[in-house]
Amino acid sequence: MARTGTEELRRRNRAALLEQLHRHGPQTRAELTEALGLNRSTIGALATDLAESGHLQETTGRSTGSAGRPSTLVECVPKAATVAAVEIRARSVRFALVGLGGEVLERTESGLDEDADPMDAVAVITGGTAAEAIEAVAAVPGLVDAGVVAHSTELGWAGRDASADLEAATGREWRVVDTATAAAVGEWSRGDAHESTKLLYLHGGRGLTAGLVIEGRAQRGGSIQLGHIVVKPGGLECACGLLGCLEAEMEAFAYTEDIEHATAAAGLGDAAARDRLRRAGQDLGRALGAVVTATGPDEILFGGWLRELYLSAAAPVRSALAETTLPHLRSKLRLRTPVLGEEGPLIGAAEAGFAAVIDRMR
Ligand SMILES: [Zn+2]
Incomplete structure (x- = not known):
């Protein structure tokens, strides 16, 4: 029993x-000792272990302190474990190993013809590389649950088993996360949102989606159909069949095409453009009120074209949010734009894969 306990502890460490x-x-053994709260000899034994399994290597690195003697750094061996990440969009597929x-x-990035199936494009763009990767993760804009895309305005999918279709196209297993959740994981692990406990990421593409991650981890049920929250009952008809959805009221599709034009015109004093952005900001703030009340995030990031909208209409977004949420829910809430920008979903998809790899080692 004691032996099992020791082995478990070793695995976890x-x-x-x-x-x-x-x-x-890369870090020195001394830095690792401090960061992990383990003693020096334990760190030494673990580093030796991981060097033998090919995950780590030690290199002569940067000079530290005034003595100027270069210290030995411990670092990951990139090829010891690779993750294939793809981001599927309406007209393109992006891939990173x-x-x-x-x-x-x-x-690599590849354009998509209007009638092409993105799954075939993923097979082409990842080539043989995906097969060698230890994990493969796809970011898809829409409402995703357990590999199935329940609804995607951008891709026109409803109830598509994306993970099964990706496996059929490429011959390997895939995890599927929604684009907003992937971007949230990316911002938490490689951006500057790592202090957030409950991070809500809003993604504006041809549809509007949101993802909630807790301590940087994608959650089942964390994929949120932001665009189909009804902000005006009996309002404009949405492609989903409901009336007055956020996506329809905000003219999301039109903004995808010309958000830069709209914000530039508003900046130059065009009253109609200003009014349009103000109304869009209000609608977004109201829908956000419902999401914040239901999920209680501590940070909200505005990604995709919602970034431009938020930068030009932060005041109406904030006032509509204030009208629709309790004070204690917004007192510690930070609203801002993501630092990884367009790269967020792809980086985050890869990080979701590494989280799974590291979890399996525990
Ligand atoms: Zn709708």
């Missing part, structure tokens, strides 16, 4: 060490 290096980059430690080893 080994995973923690690898996670520390994967997330924070990411190594342990976060280094992007390969990156």
Whole structure:
């Protein structure tokens, strides 16, 4: 029994060490000792272990302190574990092969014809690389649950088993997360949102989706159909069949095409453009009120074209949110734009894969 306990502890510490290096980059043994709260000899034994399994290597690195003697750094071996990440959009597929430690080893993007099936494009763009990766994760804009895309305005999918279709197209297993959730994982692990406990990411594409991650982890049920929250009962007809959905009232499709034009015109004093952005900001704030009340996030990031909208209409978004949420829910709430921008979903998809890899080691 005692032996099993020791082995379990060793496994857990080994995973923690690898996670520390994967997330924070090369470090000295002394820095690792401090960061993980383990003693020096334990760190030494774990590092030796992980070097033997090929995950880590020690290199002569940066000079520390005034003595100027270069210290030995422990770092991940990128090719020891790779994750294939793809982001599927209406008219393009993007692919990155990411190594342990976060280094992007390969990156490609391919345009999609209107009637092409993105799954075929994924098979082409990932080629043989996906088969070698230890995990493969796809970010898809829409409402995703357990690999199935229940609804995607952007892709026109309803109830599509994306993970099964990706497996059929590429011959390997895939995890599927929604684009907003992937971006949230990315911002938490590689952006500057790592202090957020409950991070809500809003993604504006041809539809509007949201993802809630808790301590940087994708949750089942965390994919939110932001665009189909009804903000005006009996309002404009939405493509989903309901009346007055946020997507329809905000003219989401039109904004995808010309958000830059709309914000530029508003900036130059065009009254109609200003009014349009103000109303869109109000509608978004109201829908957000419902989401905040239901989920209680501590940080909200505005991604995709919602970034531009938020930058030009932060005041109406905030006042509509204030009218629709309780004070204690918004007192600690931070609203801002993501630092990884367009790269967020792809980076986050890869990080969701690494979270699974490291979890399996525990
Ligand atoms: Zn709708």
